[in-house]
Amino acid sequence: MYTALSLQRSLKQQLARGETEIVVVNPDPYMTYQPFLPEAAAGSISPRHVVVPLRRTLSACKVVTGEVRTVDHARRVAGIETLAAAEEGADPVELRYDELVLAPGSVSRTLPVPGLAEHGIGFKTVEEAIGLRNHVLEQLDIASSTRNPEVRDAALTFVFVGGGYAGVEALAELEDMARYACRYYHNLQPDDVRFLLVEASDRILPEVGAEMGAYALRELRGRNIDVRLDTRLDSCEGRVAVLSDGSRHPTRTLVWTAGVKPHPILAATGLPLNERGRLRCTARLRVEGTEHAWSAGDCAAVPDVAARAKGDPDAYCAPNAQHAVRQARRLADNIAAVLKGGEPADYRHSYAGSVASLGLHKGVAHVYGRKLKGYPAWFMHRAYHLSRVPTFNRKARVLAEWTLAGLFKREIVSxxxxxxxxxxxxxxxGTGRHPEAS
Incomplete structure (x- = not known):
């Protein structure tokens, strides 16, 4: 979306004259700003304001809602399964192109854990975030109304697997929300709710550095969150989370945030991939050894020019939002330059640092060598992402919701x-009568 947005600005005259056409193919008619998913799950932001409508934002582009199934780059043809084709069982529609930008991002990386497919909940889309919010509040309702202590304990136990950004921020926001909601239940106390974070490595939030990661760990444990390091999920069959340390935890909620992998469509393109399944790209964001094919974001293995200049010859850009947004703009400039007969330039960006939220008014940050924690880090987290969410419309709506949330009580409606x-x-x-009449 960022590449198309920059292209429609730089090629405004060519688009107006009909010399150029920009076609954006996406399964959904919107782009999800994923850093806001934890706040959407906690009810701090409306789900509608976490997504950016493509047709409004990319008014000069042709937006096709569908999925790319095949890419024949030798013929420069993409096979697209549109919504209509999927319903009618028709073959994918062929779309010819001159320049190809592959930026499908990533999908959740799962492992063959028994019971995971049946009971696991992902946290990659806005639908999953809102579904998880509803699910957590529903578990409080179940725990409040049951007389079975085993059902109550399982309903009040929430297990999160993965100690990266997604897992820690989702857990922290939902833990804040769940303990707050308990005050409105006559027979639930905040201490009745149990949150468990399972991480296979020896630390959480490696992106913010060892010192800030250790602070985040102390902060979570200080809130009575059970964090298990060097621990894996072995099974979750029968709604029982079995960990590698031998412990068993009956639970009705298991959230899987243990990493991502490149989108599977990349394997069907025939373009060069690295050992992790990402597209091999040059510093100019071209697919290696391939003309007229470009990539950026999570799915692209882009050399980190800044890090290599400092002595790391094998450095690649991390698959995060910070690089993706900047790569998209450089990619748009490079394509525009090529179309106008110019030369593309290298993508170069020194890593600025990381910020992470640990719930309302709590956070950690390591930015430009400065380490922040608590309220200042939380404020920086919000300020940074507010500046990065696209369009003034979304910025204004998110800021208005934050302001109102500071003035009124938190919403706890499921x-x-x-x-x-x-x-x-x-x-x-089916019954011929309203269900409430039965």
Whole structure:
């Protein structure tokens, strides 16, 4: 989306004259700003404001809602399965192109853990974030209404696997929300709720450095969050999380945030991939050894020119939002330069640092060599991401929601029925009477 947005600005005249066409193919008609998913799950931001509508933002582009199934770069043809084709069972539509930008991002990396497919919950999309929020609040309702102590304990136990950005921020925000919500239940106390973080390595949040990662660990444990380092999830069959340290934890909530992998479509393109499945790219963001093919973001293995200049000959850009946004803009400039007969330039960016939220008014940051924690780090986290979320419209809406959230109490409403909106009507139509009458 950032590449197309920059291209429609730099090629404004060519687009107006009909000399150039920019086609954006995406399974959803929006782009998700993933750093805001934890706050959306906690209810601090409306789900609608975590996503950016492509058709409004990319008004000069042609937006196609569908999935790329095949790429024949020798013929410069992409096979696209549109929504209509999927419903009708038709073959993918062929779309010809002159320049190809592959930026499908990444998907959740799962492991063959027994029971994970049946009981695990991901945290990669806005749908998963809102579904998880509804699920957590529903578990509080179950725990409050049951007389079975085993069901109650399982409902109040929340297991998160993965101690990176996604896992720690999601756990911290939802833990804040769940303990706050307990005050509105007559028979639940904040200490009744149990959160467990499972991490296979010896530390959490490696992106913010060892010192800030250690602080985050102390902060979480100080909030009565059970953090298990050097520990793996061996099984979650029967809604029981079995860990490699031998412990067993009955739970109705298991959130999987243990890493990502490049999108599977890359394997169907025939373009050169590295050992991790990412596209081999040059510093100019071209696919290595391939003309008219470009890439950026999580799926691209881009040489880190700044790090290599400092003596690391094998450095590559980390697959994070900081690099992805900047690569997208450089990529757009490079394509525009080539179309106008110029030369592309190398992508160069020195890593600025990292910020992470640990819940409301709590955070850690390691930016330009400065280490912050607590409220200053949390404020920097919000300020940074507010500056990076695209379009003034979204910035204003997010800022307004944060302001209102500071003035009023937190929302604790669960709208789980939204995930099955026709259930009540189907029941009424099947029985011939309203379900409440039974």
């Amino acid at each position: 709208l789980g029925s939204l995930e099955h909106p026709r259930a009540e009507f189907e029941l009424a139509a």
